[in-house]
Amino acid sequence: MEFPDLGKHCSEKTCKQLDFLPLKCDACKEVFCKDHITYEQHKCTSSYKKDVQVPVCPLCNTPIPVRRGEMPDIVVGAHMDRDCKYDPTQQKQRIFTNKCLKEGCKRKEMMKLVCNQCHGNFCIKHRHPLDHDCKGGGRSISKAGYAAIMRASESNFRPTGSNKRSSNWYLQHNRC
Numbered sequence: 001m002e003f004p005d006l007g008k009h010c011s012e013k014t015c016k017q018l019d020f021l022p023l024k025c026d027a028c029k030e031v032f033c034k035d036h037i038t039y040e041q042h043k044c045t046s047s048y049k050k051d052v053q054v055p056v057c058p059l060c061n062t063p064i065p066v067r068r069g070e071m072p073d074i075v076v077g078a079h080m081d082r083d084c085k086y087d088p089t090q091q092k093q094r095i096f097t098n099k100c101l102k103e104g105c106k107r108k109e110m111m112k113l114v115c116n117q118c119h120g121n122f123c124i125k126h127r128h129p130l131d132h133d134c135k136g137g138g139r140s141i142s143k144a145g146y147a148a149i150m151r152a153s154e155s156n157f158r159p160t161g162s163n164k165r166s167s168n169w170y171l172q173h174n175r176c
Contacts, residue, residue, distance in 0.1 A: 006020060007020040010022070010035075017033045017035075021034075025037065027046040048071050049069055052068070053072070055072040059084050059086035060086040062085070064076050096110055098113070100123035100126055101122055102123070105125070107125070115127070117134050118135060
């Protein structure tokens, strides 16, 4: 038995498939098969009525309210012509503005890294006084700093054994 009245043909011009469970587009009210039911697949000209999205102005990044049935492109264009608060003089401000003062270094940082001795601004690599040849306020190095220097120098001269005694003598007689 044949059922000539059962099912409908897909409204897509390139398809025309006979579908026994046809689907009706809720925007344009045409009948489509399962492969062409989405707005994009059948290039629905009425999709703006149902496809509710809030467009954003490309200039001022403000969401633009669009009523049902209005075309978003036209509403955004009208906003750009009348209500847009875009100011080209206030372009995006630069984030990395703190340039390192070490000679030859071109790095920039987001935050200021100020030396406690010379009060100069440096990058992370040159932030310590020993890394940027600090010629600051003449403050002496702390005990921890001096101990670190001595440990580094002892590792270079360990075989002789005389450095350890001289560095201890220096620490005892010169309280920083």
